[in-house]
Amino acid sequence: xxxxxxxxxxxxxxxxxxxxxxxxxxxxxxxxxxxxxxxxxxxxxxxxxxxxxxxxxxxxxxxxxxxxxxxxxxxxxxxxxxxxxxxxxxxxxxxxxxxxxxxxxxxxxxxxxxxxxxxxxxxxxxxxxxxxxxxxxxxxxxxxxxxxxxxxxxxxxxxxxxxxxxxxxxxxxxxxxxxxxxxxxxxxxxxxxxxxxxxxxxxxxxxxxxxxxxxxxxxxxxxxxxxxxxxxxxxxxxxxxxxx
Amino acid sequence: xxxxxxxxxxxxxxxxxxxxxxxxxxxxxxxxxxxxxxxxxxxxxxxxxxxxxxxxxxxxxxxxxxxxxxxxxxxxxxxxxxxxxxxxxxxxxxxxxxxxxxxxxxxxxxxxxxxxxxxxxxxxxxxxxxxxxxxxxxxxxxxxxxxxxxxxxxxxxxxxxxxxxxxxxxxxxxxxxxxxxxxxxxxxxxxxxxxxxxxxxxxxxxxxxxxxxxxxxxxxxxxxxxxxxxxxxxx
Numbered sequence: 091x092x093x094x095x096x097x098x099x100x101x102x103x104x105x106x107x108x109x110x111x112x113x114x115x116x117x118x119x120x121x122x123x124x125x126x127x128x129x130x131x132x133x134x135x136x137x138x139x140x141x142x143x144x145x146x147x148x149x150x151x152x153x154x155x156x157x158x159x160x161x162x163x164x165x166x167x168x169x170x171x172x173x174x175x176x177x178x179x180x181x182x183x184x185x186x187x188x189x190x191x192x193x194x195x196x197x198x199x200x201x202x203x204x205x206x207x208x209x210x211x212x213x214x215x216x217x218x219x220x221x222x223x224x225x226x227x228x229x230x231x232x233x234x235x236x237x238x239x240x241x242x243x244x245x246x247x248x249x250x251x252x253x254x255x256x257x258x259x260x261x262x263x264x265x266x267x268x269x270x271x272x273x274x275x276x277x278x279x280x281x282x283x284x285x286x287x288x289x290x291x292x293x294x295x296x297x298x299x300x301x302x303x304x305x306x307x308x309x310x311x312x313x314x315x316x317x318x319x320x321x322x323x324x325x326x327x328x329x330x331x332x333x334x
Numbered sequence: 335x336x337x338x339x340x341x342x343x344x345x346x347x348x349x350x351x352x353x354x355x356x357x358x359x360x361x362x363x364x365x366x367x368x369x370x371x372x373x374x375x376x377x378x379x380x381x382x383x384x385x386x387x388x389x390x391x392x393x394x395x396x397x398x399x400x401x402x403x404x405x406x407x408x409x410x411x412x413x414x415x416x417x418x419x420x421x422x423x424x425x426x427x428x429x430x431x432x433x434x435x436x437x438x439x440x441x442x443x444x445x446x447x448x449x450x451x452x453x454x455x456x457x458x459x460x461x462x463x464x465x466x467x468x469x470x471x472x473x474x475x476x477x478x479x480x481x482x483x484x485x486x487x488x489x490x491x492x493x494x495x496x497x498x499x500x501x502x503x504x505x506x507x508x509x510x511x512x513x514x515x516x517x518x519x520x521x522x523x524x525x526x527x528x529x530x531x532x533x534x535x536x537x538x539x540x541x542x543x544x545x546x547x548x549x550x551x552x553x554x555x556x557x558x559x560x561x562x563x564x565x566x567x568x569x
Contacts, residue, residue, distance in 0.1 A: 122425050175553040176406060178438055192443065194432040196366050196423045201432055203441045207408075210434040210441045212421065212545040221544070229547040309449055314440040314460040316484060319552040320405040 118238050119274050121200070124306035125281050126190035136188045146260035146287075146297040156259065174325055176317035179208040180230045180254030180262060181247075182285065189315060190306050200236060200243070205315045213245050220248050228252075228264055243272040256287055260297045265289050279305050362428070362469050363507050368539035369514050370419045378532040381492035387525050395494060399486045404561045406438065406550035410461025410485035411478065412495065412518065414439045416534065417486075421545055422514075431467060431474070436546040439485075444476050451479055459497055461485040474505040490518075491532055493525040512538050 133139045148156075159169050171177070184191055184204035192203040202211040211231040220226065220233050232247035247270070252263040266289040273282045286298040318324050402409060409417060418436035425431065429447035444465040451457075452464050459482035467476040478501040487494040495501075499522040506515045514536040519529045551557065 120427055122427055122430070171553065175551070177551075177553075178547075178549055192430075192432075192441075194423045194425050194430060195427070197364075197426060198366070199421075199423055201421075201423050201434060201441070203432060203434070203443070205440075207438065209436075209438060209547045210432070210545075212434070216542075218542055227544075227546065230549075231547065233544070308447075311445065311452060311464065312440070312443045313458065314408055314462065314484075316408055316461075318405060318407060320401075 118243075119241050119278075120195060121193045121243065121272060121274065121281065122195040124190045124192050124310040124312075125303035126306055127186070127188060127301065128304050130302075136186070140186060140257040143257040143299040144297075146256065146258040146292075147294040148260060148292055148297075149294060152261060152292055173317075174319065176207060176319045176324065178230055179204075179206050180252070181208075181211065181232060181250065182256060182262075182268075183254060184208060185283065185285075185301060186257055189313070190310065192312060203312070205313050207315060207317050213243075220246075223249075230254075232266075232268065241273065245270040245272070256285070256297065256299075257301075258297060258299055260287055261289075261292050262287070263289055263291055265291045281305070362424075362474070363472050363511075364424060365422045365431070365474065365505055365507065365514065366424045368419050368421050368543040368545075369536035370539050371416055371534060372537055375535050375537070376416075376490070376532070377535075378490045381489065381520075381525075381530040382527045383492055384523075384525060384527055387493055395488050398494070399488050400561060402485045402487075404552070404558055406552045408461040408485050409437055409439045410481070410487070410495070411442065411463060411501065412489055413486035414442070414462070415516070415518075416490070418546070418548060419539055419543070420536070434545065436548045438548065438550050446474075451477075454480065459483075463499075463501065472506060474503075476503040476505065477501075478503070489520055489525075489530065491530060493520065493522070493530060495520075496522055496525060498522050498524060508535065514538070 127136060127139065129136065129139050131139060131142060133141065163169050184206050187206055189205040191205065194201040194203060198214070198216040200213040200215060202213070204210070209229070209231055211234060213234040213236045215236050218235060220235060226233060226249045228249050228251040230251050233249040234245050234247040236243055236245040247268040250262050250264060250266050252266065254262045256262060266287055269286045271284045274280070275282055281303045282300060283303070284298065284300045286296050287293065288296045414435045414437060421434045423432045423434070429445070431444040431446055433442040433444070440460070440462055442462045442465060444467045446467045449466060451466060457464060457480050459480050461482055461484040463478040464480035465476050465478040467474055469475070481495050481497055481499050483497060489495060499520060502519045504517040507513070508515050515533060516536065517531060517533045519531040520526060521529050
């Protein structure tokens with residue numbers, strides 16, 4: 091290769107963003123950064139904002155189970171020891187939490203990184219499929235694959251361990267299938283995420299709702315929201331009633 | 335010269351220009367992907383400990399680390415860099431790099447947007463510390479301070495991470511991108527008499543590697559007894 095040809099190659103690489111190094115600028119929206127919810131409807135608290143979400147159409151047996159759990163809680167019984175033992179938060183908990191979460195956008199993968207005590211969520215964009223169900227290891231965040239439809243990131247997830255709930259009264263189970271659509275608006279200052287949960291063991295029809303997020307200020311940095319089960323204050327967050 | 339080989343170009347002049355292209359274009363090597371340690375990945379010399387640290391009963395560190403494991407505390411740096419396969423994700427806009435592990439450990443956020451460290455008067459120390467990075471040629475240099483005393487604090491080679499620790503890491507691809515060298519250098523006047531430096535060389539995990547979630551259950555009594563009792567004496 092002549093020096094002239096070589097210099098041309100260098101110039102060409104620069105012009106194309108140095109794609110030889112796998113760092114070509116993506117021709118898709120840049121979702122990266124910290125995102126946080128705000129009470130922009132005047133609910134007074136974050137729980138209140140979730141009250142605006144449509145109620146899920148759930149199967150009668152799930153309705154009954156929810157009612158029984160509510161009645162037990164009303165009687166003072168403990169229905170969850172999660173806070174006492176600092177149990178891992180299941181998806182989609184951190185998406186509706188008040189703490190900001192961070193999107194790291196690579197070429198072949200996007201990570202959603204929460205501050206609460208759970209795992210980062212990995213969304214693969216490299217064209218892979220979901221693993222065969224026989225070989226899929228369930229996880230709290232599920233197995234997520236994504237693709238772009240215009241300026242919208244569409245994420246398909248299966249393989250949840252389950253056990254958590256969704257806004258609107260739904261539940262996450264090992265049979266749950268989630269489709270999410272991530273879309274910037276307001277000039278990139280806000281992010282819309284539309285969730286659609288489908289699960290024949292939970293819902294009568296797909297449960298769809300939207301949450302919106304505000305982009306955090308530049309320079310925002312991550313906290314670590316720790317939880318110590320050996321801290322008496324934490325361990326005492328759940329107190330069992332006397333046994334009958 | 336090894337760095338030139340993966341460019342598949344045997345013309346020395348052109349290869350040199352292509353290497354120069356990295357800083358010329360403002361592009362950086364792509365460290366993204368899953369990386370794993372193997373049996374021959376560690377070059378860890380004994381740490382140059384202060385007299386106080388060298389004279390400390392070894393059971394002190396053992397108890398600290400065991401407590402963190404038993405109660406599922408965040409493990410933090412440096413353990414999260416060797417406790418499982420790690421996934422490095424380099425933001426396409428060049429402003430941040432994340433390192434996740436399969437452990438229930440907070441993700442490391444390495445800010446590469448030119449910011450400095452957070453004012454220590456207002457920063458809440460964390461197990462991973464506060465990390466900022468910049469590129470020196472093809473090497474990512476990461477500077478971390480602001481550690482808490484949370485988690486598995488033992489440092490490979492000896493000593494422990496403390497709120498006064500300062501960690502410098504240098505990340506560089508080797509073998510055409512198949513391996514990743516990370517040189518760790520710890521400074522802490524109460525722990526080390528001079529910087530303690532060691533190197534890990536990670537192997538790139540196979541294409542299609544999936545992230546795992548290795549959970550931690552503090553309420554598991556059998557697990558707690560196993561971790562804190564006499565070896566071989568539990569049910």
